[in-house]
Amino acid sequence: MPKPRTSSLTRRGLIAAGGALGLVAVLSACGSTDAAKDGTGKDTAAASASAPAGPWSFKDDLDKDVTVKSTPKNIVAFTGTAAALNDYGVKVKGVFGPTKTADGKPDVQAGSLDISKVEILGNVYDEFNVEKYAALQPDLLVTNTWDGSYWYVPEASKDKILKLAPAAAISVGGNATLDKALERTADLAKSLGADMSSKSTVDAKARFEAASAKVREATKANPGIKVLVGSGSAELFYVSTPKTSADLKYFEQLGVEFVTPDKVEGGFFESLSWENAGKYKADLVLLDNRTGTLQPEQLKAKPTWAELPAVKAGQITPRVTEPIYSYDRCAQILEDLAKAIQNAKKVG
Template sequence: MPKVRTTSLSRRGLLAAGGAVGLGAVLAACGDSDSKGSGSGSGSSSEKSGPWTFKDDRGLTAKAKSTPKNIVAFTGVAAALHDYGIEVKGVFGPTKTKDGKADVQAGDLDISKVEILGNVWGEFNVEKYAALGPELLVTAMWEKDALWYVPDESKDKILKLAPSVALWAAQTTIPKAIQRHEDLAASLGADVKAAKVTAAKDRFEKAAARLRAAAKSKPNIKVMIGSANQDLFYVSLAKTSADTLYFQELGVKFVEPKVNSAGFFEELSWENVDKYDADIIMMDNRSSALQPDALTSKPTWAQLPAVKAGQVIPRTTEPIYSYDKCAPILEDLAKAIEDAKKAG
């Protein structure tokens, strides 16, 4: 497990490896994550015939002579665009598991139909990227100006080949992040008023109301945000990630760890994993993190009140920012709180 050093690369590497449970172990500097759609309009065909521009969350404007078609994106962003009807040619980031199945971050992508340029942190095949004739590169941003899963050592070569767009995945909330992904999809020609999209948005809004009601009805239920590897258990601070910050805004009560010098999470040895009382534990669901069924050999894990009570649920640590994918996240947490008994 990589250690946290002072460079942003190592912090991002730790996030990617599954160690930083909040995926919000980012630089403290705040960006303008509240900016609304600044793309090329509503997505109508008349607006797609001329030059294309989109102002991203770095404050940079990507430009092209026409709407990009050959798009390459970080897997989770590609999955969000897919939900709006925008397909990509290539992806990078966790896409395929060791057994050949789609990674959780791939959503509904047909991974057999996209070129996988890299599947793990540090992988990005520049030659394959160039061969795709890319017209746009899109990724997430956890640290200001840092492109998620774009290796620093090859970044300059990559960015010379096509315009790029980066969208905040931290220092924001789920609704704001969804809006920005929708803005981008609309600029690329998506019909964001389509029945499928509006139905998903309605479901999301109902799920948010349900979660708010559940949190209000169970004010004493406390949730811990966890991630595990063989040596350490990580507890994150809710306000540092788009998902858990939003849950907090809806009234969910979270364990507040004594964070390390980075300011975003606390590492606990397995001997000290019982440091905090929690009634529900949300566990990092990414393939890079150990899942609960792999923790049976840890006696201290088995003794945690939430584990004994069967109140351990998956956490979608890197949400796919579409209404379709985020609504179930809210529904699942609402149900967990509705069903929870005081354990910690």
């Protein structure tokens, strides 16, 4: 379970908390030639087979030139980033971040990863086993960045962790949009040996572009649909601003009309007591799908949730709050969004 929200949590910690919204909340390549599954479920050649020889370098989104003597083989990554690399055929040795649920099944952020074949260094926010990390003899640590920090790398042990191997970060906040985050993740995968000209990858990118067009078409064909991005916890209902996270900014570029909260906390969302959950009217709710957030069945116990016009109309669709940044995964997100907007009726 994600770390519970408390007033003493940092903005960054609250983002990681399970009910955080929109970001959202309170502000390997392992050198073998085994096949890996991509986001479509197809086999792709192991990325290491095409990894370039000699020194490896990558300029990351923290504007750092990350260098290693040779293409990294012992890679450790944030779970969602590892899942994206896995879709491109790049394997990792270890992961940190939401990886398995309480019943041992893969977390939604694990994507196509075989979680039985990676070392899980931490499964919740602020958990990272430094000793296990060192034992993996890491060549490279990879994660995302929202605000210039390394996502899910604990502040308390950050210095120890970053001394053990170079780190690279891909931006999914700030000025980043979904398409840019996808491009940068693909750049990283290519540098680690992924074949970006493979049929599966080329098809996935084409699917993403077609899905983007579908969202544009849906917003034009069904104008005026107001979308609220929400996340539920036991005590609070969070309404995200579309102005911060990469996915929502990209959706807005495609014509999606969002509810924008007027009291944004830390640049990410407004938290409402359940008594005030109906403050904003909307025709469609995108509901945080992360482990640890309340889902529709659980939310039925909240009377004010049940009274929301979009809920009464059954116009709720999951929001993949922390996307796996591979083209195939994000194409599916856009296809689902286009369908939800196309089918929505004005009720707010």
